[in-house]
Amino acid sequence: MTNAPATTAAPATTVRPGLALRAVTLSYPDGESRLTALDEVELTVAPGEFTAVAGPSGSGKSSLLAVAATLLRPDRGEVLVDGVDAGALGARERTALRRERLGIVFQQSNLLASLTAVEQLLVLESVRGRRPARARRRAEELLESVGLAGTKQHRRPHQLSGGERQRVNIARALFGSPSVLLVDEPTSALDHERGAQVVDLLAEVTRTHRTATVMVTHDRALLGRADRVLEMHDGRLTEAR
Numbered sequence: 001m002t003n004a005p006a007t008t009a010a011p012a013t014t015v016r017p018g019l020a021l022r023a024v025t026l027s028y029p030d031g032e033s034r035l036t037a038l039d040e041v042e043l044t045v046a047p048g049e050f051t052a053v054a055g056p057s058g059s060g061k062s063s064l065l066a067v068a069a070t071l072l073r074p075d076r077g078e079v080l081v082d083g084v085d086a087g088a089l090g091a092r093e094r095t096a097l098r099r100e101r102l103g104i105v106f107q108q109s110n111l112l113a114s115l116t117a118v119e120q121l122l123v124l125e126s127v128r129g130r131r132p133a134r135a136r137r138r139a140e141e142l143l144e145s146v147g148l149a150g151t152k153q154h155r156r157p158h159q160l161s162g163g164e165r166q167r168v169n170i171a172r173a174l175f176g177s178p179s180v181l182l183v184d185e186p187t188s189a190l191d192h193e194r195g196a197q198v199v200d201l202l203a204e205v206t207r208t209h210r211t212a213t214v215m216v217t218h219d220r221a222l223l224g225r226a227d228r229v230l231e232m233h234d235g236r237l238t239e240a241r
């Protein structure tokens, strides 16, 4: 335990940047017994690498992302973010690790209905303490880099298309300059063409921002855009053939 305030950076390390899961096992209560959702999962994703995880419904994909996001603690095994073992951290440090090193894009757009695109990013700023003018410039640049320029930056979620909302989500996840980007079914609400554009954008931001990116998807047509494809089956993660 440390007495570090909530805004203090999680312990820094130069060891193995990116994401690593080591022999991660996760189970849920299931009546009298337990259901194994993740079974000795091994995963290493380097900075700038775009990894896709495919697998049928119920195979453990969301559980994998929740554990990698340090939102769920595994029964056994290690989750290392930039070499920092999340399991060894207290709750406050883990929150700091998430805020400073992880970017998360959820399946459902969880944008705030009353905020414009640029405000969706700036609302995160209250905990980061960057100067307002600089933060606004960075938010505008990020939105532009994901294809949302000009007046679209000042629209609220209901005034944007599904694909545009997903772009705001991606820009927001990148706002804190994360090392690791975790993306859950980013195309589930989009048609194939819009979905492909979003996945192309994820491939591009992975390279330009050097994130270790993990995308979970049902949509096998989009797997070709990833650097590496893994398969999840009954909680086991293997290289796709």
Ligand SMILES: Nc1ncnc2c1ncn2[C@@H]1O[C@H](COP(=O)(O)OP(=O)(O)OP(=O)(O)O)[C@@H](O)[C@H]1O
Residues within 6 Å of the ligand: 028, 029, 035, 036, 037, 055, 056, 057, 058, 059, 060, 061, 062, 063, 064
């Ligand atoms: N909170 C929970 N309590 C009990 N069992 C759970 C819980 N969350 C998930 N499970 C079970 O764990 C297994 C893996 O679920 P998970 O949501 O990780 O799969 P998934 O591959 O993401 O599925 P989908 O593609 O349908 O979202 C499933 O059998 C599911 O029923």
